[in-house]
Amino acid sequence: MDLNNIKQYAKEADEAEIQVNLLKQQLEILKAGTATDPELTKLQAENTKLKHRLAILNKAIMAQSEEKGLQSILKTLHNLFARAITNACPDIPEAPIDIALSAKFGDYQCNSAMPIANLYKQLGKKISPREISTKILENLPANNLIEKLEIAGPGFINIFLKKQFVLQAISSIFNEGVQPPALKQKKKILVDFSSPNIAKEMHVGHLRSTIIGESVCRLLEYLGHEVLRINHVGDWGTQFGMLLAHLQDKFPDYTIKSPPISDLQGFYKESKKRFDEDEDFKKRAYACVVKLQSFDKDHIKGWKLICDVSRKEFQKIYDRLDIKVTERGESFYQTRMEKIVKELKAGGYLEEDEGRKIMWGDYGNVPLTIIKSDGGFTYDTSDMAAIKHRLEEEKVDWIIYVTDGGQATHFYTLFGCARKAGILNEQIHRVDHVGFGVVLGEDKKKFKTRSGDTVRLIDLLDEGLKRSLDKLKEKERDKVLTSQELQKAQESIAYGCIKYSDLSHNRNHEYVFSFDKMLEDKGNTAVYLLYAFTRIRSIARNANFTSEQLKELAKTNKISLEHEKEWKLAKVLVRFSDVLLKITEDLCLHHLCEYVYEIATTFTEFYDACYCIEKDSSGDVVKIHVGRILLAEAAAMIMERCFDILGLKPVSKM
Ligand code: ARG
Numbered sequence: 052m053d054l055n056n057i058k059q060y061a062k063e064a065d066e067a068e069i070q071v072n073l074l075k076q077q078l079e080i081l082k083a084g085t086a087t088d089p090e091l092t093k094l095q096a097e098n099t100k101l102k103h104r105l106a107i108l109n110k111a112i113m114a115q116s117e118e119k120g121l122q123s124i125l126k127t128l129h130n131l132f133a134r135a136i137t138n139a140c141p142d143i144p145e146a147p148i149d150i151a152l153s154a155k156f157g158d159y160q161c162n163s164a165m166p167i168a169n170l171y172k173q174l175g176k177k178i179s180p181r182e183i184s185t186k187i188l189e190n191l192p193a194n195n196l197i198e199k200l201e202i203a204g205p206g207f208i209n210i211f212l213k214k215q216f217v218l219q220a221i222s223s224i225f226n227e228g229v230q231p232p233a234l235k236q237k238k239k240i241l242v243d244f245s246s247p248n249i250a251k252e253m254h255v256g257h258l259r260s261t262i263i264g265e266s267v268c269r270l271l272e273y274l275g276h277e278v279l280r281i282n283h284v285g286d287w288g289t290q291f292g293m294l295l296a297h298l299q300d301k302f303p304d305y306t307i308k309s310p311p312i313s314d315l316q317g318f319y320k321e322s323k324k325r326f327d328e329d330e331d332f333k334k335r336a337y338a339c340v341v342k343l344q345s346f347d348k349d350h351i352k353g354w355k356l357i358c359d360v361s362r363k364e365f366q367k368i369y370d371r372l373d374i375k376v377t378e379r380g381e382s383f384y385q386t387r388m389e390k391i392v393k394e395l396k397a398g399g400y401l402e403e404d405e406g407r408k409i410m411w412g413d414y415g416n417v418p419l420t421i422i423k424s425d426g427g428f429t430y431d432t433s434d435m436a437a438i439k440h441r442l443e444e445e446k447v448d449w450i451i452y453v454t455d456g457g458q459a460t461h462f463y464t465l466f467g468c469a470r471k472a473g474i475l476n477e478q479i480h481r482v483d484h485v486g487f488g489v490v491l492g493e494d495k496k497k498f499k500t501r502s503g504d505t506v507r508l509i510d511l512l513d514e515g516l517k518r519s520l521d522k523l524k525e526k527e528r529d530k531v532l533t534s535q536e537l538q539k540a541q542e543s544i545a546y547g548c549i550k551y552s553d554l555s556h557n558r559n560h561e562y563v564f565s566f567d568k569m570l571e572d573k574g575n576t577a578v579y580l581l582y583a584f585t586r587i588r589s590i591a592r593n594a595n596f597t598s599e600q601l602k603e604l605a606k607t608n609k610i611s612l613e614h615e616k617e618w619k620l621a622k623v624l625v626r627f628s629d630v631l632l633k634i635t636e637d638l639c640l641h642h643l644c645e646y647v648y649e650i651a652t653t654f655t656e657f658y659d660a661c662y663c664i665e666k667d668s669s670g671d672v673v674k675i676h677v678g679r680i681l682l683a684e685a686a687a688m689i690m691e692r693c694f695d696i697l698g699l700k701p702v703s704k705m
Contacts (some may be wrong), residue, residue, distance in 0.1 A: 121220055123232045123628040124159070124196065125150055128210065131194055132161050132187065139186035143170050150210075152629075157201065157209030158622060163187070164206035180206025212622065214612050220625045221685045225605035229692045232628035234275045241279040241441050242268050244453035245369075245376050248285030249361040250294055250319045253368065253508055255490040255498050255564065256455045262553045262698070263487060264453040265374050266640050269696045274631065279377070279447065284365075286358055286380035287433065290319070292340035295353050296332060297322035299339075306352050315360050340427065344385060354382075368508050372546055373698065387436040388428045392421060395435070400472055410435075412467020417460055419468050431465070438469045442480055449481040451638065456486035456559065485638050488561035498564055515545035518566045522578070523705075532704060540705035544570070544578055547699045551577035554697055555644035575648040577699060583651040584694070584701050587687045590663050594675050601684050604677055610685065611678030616657040620682060623653045627689050640697065647693040654686050 128150045136146050146167050153160040164180035164187065171178045184202045191200070198213040223230070244264020247253035268278050297318065302310035312318050325332045343350040362378070369376065395401050401408040406424030419431035441447050452462055462484035469475035475482060490498045500506050520541045523529060529537055552569035555576075556562040572578045591601060612618050630646045663683060665674040694701055 121223070121230060121232065121625060121628045123632055124212070124625060125152075125629045126232075126632070127194075127196060128159055128161075131192055131197075132163065134192050135187045135190040136163055136167070138190035140167055140171075140183065142174065142176075143167055146170065152626070153209060156203055156207075158212045159210040161187070161208040161210065164208070168206070184208050212625075214618070217618075217621050217625050218610055218612060221610055221621055221682070222605055224685050224688055225602050225681070229627070229688050231274045232632060237275055237277065238448040239277045239279070239446065240271055240449040240451065241281055241445065241447045242271070242451045242453065243281050243283045243437075244268075244451075245365075245374070246283040246285070246454070247361075247365060248290075249358050249380070250290065250315050251285070252316060252505055253365060254505055255508070255511070258368075258508055258511075258549075259455070259487050259490060259553055259558075260453045261368070261372065261374055261376075262550050263485060263558060263640065264376075264451075265372075266550075266554055266697055267451060267453065267485065267638060268375075269698065270631065270634060270640075270643075273692070273696060274635065279445070280375055282376040282378045282380070283437065284361075284378055284380035285430075286354075287344075287382040287385065288430075289336075289340055289427070290323075291343055291354055291357070292336035292338075293322040293326040293332075294319065294357055295339040295343060295350055296336045297325060298353050298357070305356060306349055309356060312357065312360050315357070315364070337425070344427075346385075364509075368512070371512055372550070373700075381430075381433040384433045384436040384440065387440055388432045391436045391439055392428070392432065395421060395472065398472060400468075410468050411471075412464050412469075413471050414467030415460060415464050417464050419464055431461070434461075434465050435468065435472075438465060438482075439474050442469075442474055448479070449483075451483045451485055453485045453487075456488055459484055459486050483638060485558070487558040491561055491563045493563060493565050493567075495563065512545070512549070515549050515566065516541060518570055519544040519548070522570050528705065536702070536704050539702045543581060543700045543702045543705065547577040547581060550698045551580070551644065554640045555648075557641050558639060575644060580647055580651055580690070580694075581699065581701055581705060583654065584687060584690050585703065585705055587654060587683050587690070588701075588703065590683045591680050591687075594664055594672075594680055596680065598684075601681065605681055608677045608681060610681045611661075611676065612682075614657075614661050616653075616660040617679065617682060620650075620653045620657045620686060623649055624685055624689055627692070643693055643696060647690055647697075650686055650690055650693075654683070657682070 129148055132150060133148045136148060140146050147163055149162040149166070151160055151162060152158075161184075164183040167183050168178055168180040171183075181202055184206045187208065188200055188202070191197075196213055196216040197210055199211040201209040201211075203209050242264055244267070245257060245261040247257040264280075268280050272278050298305055298310065298312075301318075322336075326336055339350060343354055358380075368374070395410060396408075400410050401421055402411065402418070404418070407420050408422035409418040410421050411418045419435065420429045421432050421435065423429060438450065441450055452458075454462075466475060466482050466484075469482075470477070492498045498506060520537075522544065523532075523537060523540060528540065532540065548566075548569040552564075553562065569576055570578055572582060591598075596604070610621070612621050626646070630642055634640060634642050661676070661679055662674075663676050663679045664672055665676070667673050691701065
């Protein structure tokens with residue numbers, strides 16, 4: 052049920068209720084008088100209709116609490132309180148519905164009474180927040196998730212969850228698997244991420260975009276959306292002019308056989324040097340751009356060769372990190388750029404500025420450069436063409452751009468121009484720039500190698516592998532694991548820790564890249580979590596239960612929630628959907644990292660306090676607490692889901 056409609060429904064339900072009562076009164080009066088009045092039959096019919104409407108509205112509110120799988124607790128509470136608040140405060144139509152997780156006093160809390168009291172004050176009515184809270188509680192509809200409510204302090208309402216509700220939610224995992232929260236509306240979403248530039252280094256900034264973008268895609272796909280993963284590579288523009296001119300000199304027969312440009316970086320540097328020093332070369336380079344952009348056969352051939360070399364390098368990184376992304380670079384938009392430029396000209400959106408053609412959006416004080424003074428197109432032009440193609444041709448509902456924070460202005464200006472040109476309409480579209488901070492070295496300076504060069508990503512991944520193997524050897528795991536197991540563990544840890552340390556930091560901040568930190572086995576790190584997970588999984592294994600058996604056991608055995616620590620863990624587990632919904636709002640994946648970490652630490656508290664398998668002094672099993680093993684398994688299943696979104700690959704032995 053649509054959250055935004057719930058207040059409206061509640062209001063309609065009340066109006067219907069009032070009318071039913073009014074009609075009832077009239078009916079009574081009429082019954083007492085002339086029983087044959089034709090008005091009476093009409094009124095009776097209306098009365099039935101209204102009662103029916105009221106029933107539908109109430110059912111709609113209740114239906115949501117019967118959703119499958121792990122429903123959003125915050126959403127359900129929000130709906131219940133929206134209904135209660137609308138009834139309790141009919142004269143405050145804009146009453147805020149503020150429900151939050153409670154750190155201390157209850158499980159959740161409603162903080163609406165204080166702001167509502169202020170709104171009453173503005174109307175000249177003096178009502179205390181505690182009085183308002185009392186009224187809200189009187190109007191709270193019957194439900195299956197609240198055990199107890201308390202009014203506290205100035206007027207907070209503390210909400211305590213029912214064990215039965217939590218129990219059912221967790222049991223559902225064994226029948227249905229870990230299900231995402233029910234989707235309001237399936238969306239078509241384009242995530243523009245990774246997007247390195249051909250012939251140039253794919254640097255740590257692109258690594259961040261790749262890691263964050265991949266996780267955003269995984270999250271949205273898990274929620275049930277249709278996701279287009281797009282690699283907007285820089286494969287067009289001036290640098291190709293110089294690369295092509297250089298290629299023609301160095302490998303004149305490139306149209307017949309592939310040149311060995313294994314060192315594309317070096318090749319790029321050489322051509323750049325010539326471009327900066329040699330006027331003739333520069334002219335030829337510009338001529339090459341013109342030829343390329345008019346799709347001259349030989350130029351396209353050379354361009355493809357260069358792109359292929361880069362593409363192979365990028366793919367190595369993607370394969371290692373298990374990244375799926377479809378290349379659709381700037382070149383794809385050439386004809387669309389020509390088209391949109393015409394349209395923008397015709398629409399009168401372009402302004403002359405020292406030979407350039409610029410466009411101002413409805414946001415900010417930087418314009419886009421649509422045509423350069425030499426007549427060429429820019430990064431801005433390709434993004435205007437791309438946003439139009441995505442929204443109008445591909446008809447996506449939502450575009451997410453993942454790049455470093457430095458490009459925020461570019462994207463906000465782009466959105467502003469697209470809005471102005473009638474391409475973007477935020478009533479039906481959503482656009483986000485998911486920015487991130489720069490990567491720093493351990494010396495808190497720009498991330499560089501010791502000799503001051505930019506770090507090659509492949510080298511970085513290799514170092515990760517080496518470091519994680521060292522770590523495993525330090526723990527003498529090489530003595531217990533087979534060489535295959537060891538290699539799996541090594542890769543899981545190396546790539547897992549690189550991804551996790553990126554995702555676990557608030558993406559808006561800069562972040563310090565440190566293998567030492569990310570490979571620590573304490574604290575909120577991938578290593579800690581992967582170990583914690585393996586340990587949890589081993590509990591059921593030690594009791595000799597297969598996952599099939601656990602499924603069966605869950606049908607007849609109650610998950611144990613009696614102990615305070617069992618209850619605490621269970622309440623963390625049922626927050627899963629709310630965490631995912633929050634990330635859908637702000638696209639900050641560190642919330643998910645904090646959440647899995649909370650599961651792991653709460654699990655430890657539970658495991659320290661509650662035996663799952665009891666053994667006697669000789670090590671023989673005397674008791675198996677199936678209810679606890681089920682709770683542990685539920686924790687493992689939710690962690691596994693989170694790992695999948697974060698791109699972490701747990702291994703059974705490490
Ligand atoms: N290639 C660009 C860069 O390296 C990122 C492209 C991002 N996507 C876009 N549609 N502008 O900075």
